[in-house]
Amino acid sequence: xxxxxxxxxxxxxxxxxxxxxxxxxxxxxxxxxxxxxxxxxxxxxxxxxxxxxxxxxxxxxxxxxxxxxxxx
Numbered sequence: 833x834x835x836x837x838x839x840x841x842x843x844x845x846x847x848x849x850x851x852x853x854x855x856x857x858x859x860x861x862x863x864x865x866x867x868x869x870x871x872x873x874x875x876x877x878x879x880x881x882x883x884x885x886x887x888x889x890x891x892x893x894x895x896x897x898x899x900x901x902x903x904x
Contacts, residue, residue, distance in 0.1 A: 835878075835880070836863075836867060836868075836871075838880070838886075838887040839867065839878070839880070839887065839890050840859070840862065840863040840867070841887065842887045842888065842889060842890055843859060843862055843863075843890075844859045846889075847859060847862075870892065870894060871892075873894035873895065874894060874895045874897070875894050875895040876892065876893075876894040877892060877893055877894070878890060878891075878892040879891050879892070
């Protein structure tokens with residue numbers, strides 16, 4: 833399984849849990865739109881937490897550019 837697929841599975845487990853309640857459509861948007869776009873950003877970094885060979889958590893970030901809403 834590719835790392836991106838593992839990240840999506842961890843995202844799905846966390847984001848569809850009770851209290852978060854994201855839909856499968858939202859998970860697919862993360863998998864097909866958000867994660868691939870973010871992974872191509874400058875200085876993208878991803879860290880994984882693996883337990884018993886499975887991804888149990890992750891975090892990622894990238895360098896923001898001027899014009900992005902959170903850097904302004």
